[in-house]
Amino acid sequence: MTGKQPNSGQEPLYDTISRILRHNITSGRLPDGLVLIEGPIAKVMQTSRAPVQASLRMLNAEGLIHRFRGRGYLVGPALPGLRPIRKALDEFDFEIPSSSRSALAVRGTWQRVYDKVEAEIAACQIFGEFRVIETELANHLGVSRTVARDVLSRLNERGLIRKGATSHWLAGPLTARTLREKFELRSIMEPAALRLAADWMDHAQIARVCDQIESGMTKDAAELEDALMKYCLSRAPNSALVEIITNNRLLLSAMDKALSDLGLPVDTVALDQYGTLFRLIKSHQIHAATEYLREHLRILSYKSLARLKIVALIPESDSIPKYLSRV
């Protein structure tokens, strides 16, 4: 599906977005003073906000747009007396060149494809060791082998698959040993990230999470685990550390999801523990929160081992995709 432009799926999305915006500004389609806000642009481009943010920063650095006292940016150089124009993009002759259009579309497809495969590959590992067959994967997804290969190398980078001795791609098995190792990593890295993130956390969000827990609105420990990652750990000013933490969690959350889908009940003890943890963070007791997180992870590790035993009751489902073959 990417026949003409095999790399277009890999170009950073913000480059594509910058190119489109640049084209519309330099061709005069967007007037000076037009307010550019990431949300509406993301909607037009059918992407998330993050790459739009990045491309606006780029265009700002290039001098094509500039910051002003309001939210967002204004098109053109910062001239005195320029009045902000607040209108939707589609009121102008906004154009997405066809080459960029396909790049955007491919990008969207690629991401969707990737997310699906990532979930499938993570979930299969509780059933044992599987070989991932590249040609079958391409057929299964209806994409070229190039795209399939890109997907596989990304999975490899994230630690979900590896090359075997005969250079086949292998996934799994998720064993108690893997689980123990992953939790050991968690208890080394996550408290460290929490400490580093102390001055960077989003306290408004943390207060909101605390309120939700107290009002009994949060019923899912996985939700709180995500919130801890999003508002606390990922704020650590060390992106390499955050990336390792994220990747290390992938398999664990896949296993949790597989079990929750089977109707495993809510772990109320874990919910309580997250409540305590968020309260400590909210009151800026980072040292205590770090220690508490370590203890919480120790208990979680023990429980996860017990949950992994439960997995033995789940029959190897027929839903294992064809591109995976048992080793």
Place this chain on the structure above:
Amino acid sequence: MPAITRNPHKLSSPPQVKRRILRVRGTDVTLLDEVRQMAIADLGFDIQHESLDFLTCQHRAAMDPMNYDIYEQCFHNLDIVWYWGALQPIETRRIKQWDNIGDLAKTGGISKYTWTGHGDAPVRKLYVQPDGTLGQQPMPTISMLPTAHNVDSFGYDTRLFGAEGPEGSSWAWLLDRRARGRIALVDEPAIGIFDAALAAEANGDLTFQDIGNMTVDEIDSLMALLETLRQQGFFVGSWVSPDQAEALVHADRVSVQSMWSPSYANLGPMKDVFRESFPREGYRAWHGGASLARHLTGSKLDMAYDYLNWWLTGPAGAVMARQGHYMTNAEGLREYLSPEEWGYWYDGDIARCDLKGPDGRIVVRQGQRRPGGAYRERVSRIALWNTVMDEYNYAARSWNRFIAALGAATP
């Protein structure tokens, strides 16, 4: 009878009181009809038994938690059902005989000098810890009330192996080349895998750092060994229920196999040929018990506690004893056994007369002595417990593939 003269119509109408029912889900290890009838008579409510094989029982207890009140299984099957959230903690203050529960369950061994054994010793799963996990730190609530237990070995054909001699037999016999083509294993992964592992270690093929918690590599080696032996035609097959194991002996298809205590009474004419072993490496032990379903409350919960307490009153323990199983509060059932029965089953004495089993058939002939001897001798020689290891998911899947390749043994 003034009531009748006042209202004669009452006589012809059926009783209006609905029988209260307690539903027990478990295995045929403890779900005996003799026990059920006695409990009904003593407790005044109805008891329904749902007897399933080990794996189905565990699976349904976890996934279908509303359709039973009591779960009767073993401590090693507890983890899965417990962490599924299907059970509720038992308050020991509501167990009248709590103080008489044996040390084998409560502390891990019959004395502090005995070795606890590898794997899931019941004490490691007994107490409900404040964080919701199970552990051996004493707490006011427990996960399962300890009841019947035993130590298992394997059965062997004396025509092939001869008499045991003073040293006892060895687990190595279970994979002995002389028995090639006449070996059967039990299919339950938390049990059968350990029979095979004990045999492989005893005959020197493999060593395990902790046989009760094998590593992935150790499991792979064990399964590779078993697969090789399977291809060489060592095995007749596997069995699921004890009567299948007995049928294999009746048909003279096995020389050595996994086998459990009550089966030795059911061997008919093969009884003198096929014997219970007394392995020098020690026994594989198990401890049964009863747990409360999560959904129980109010009067239903009271009934369940009555039933748990009843288990420790003696009659049930006497039935268990007559099929070779021990009870956790042994002294409590002594008065329900004849001195000859107590002497044979618990003290390891030579039977002074023929002894009957739970169903009235003669199961022990005068002059016999229980292999392994007295209770204290036998339970102080526990090599390991039936166990759901950390790598259970991995081990059970490998084991089940092996069992599927092996096929069921049909006599």
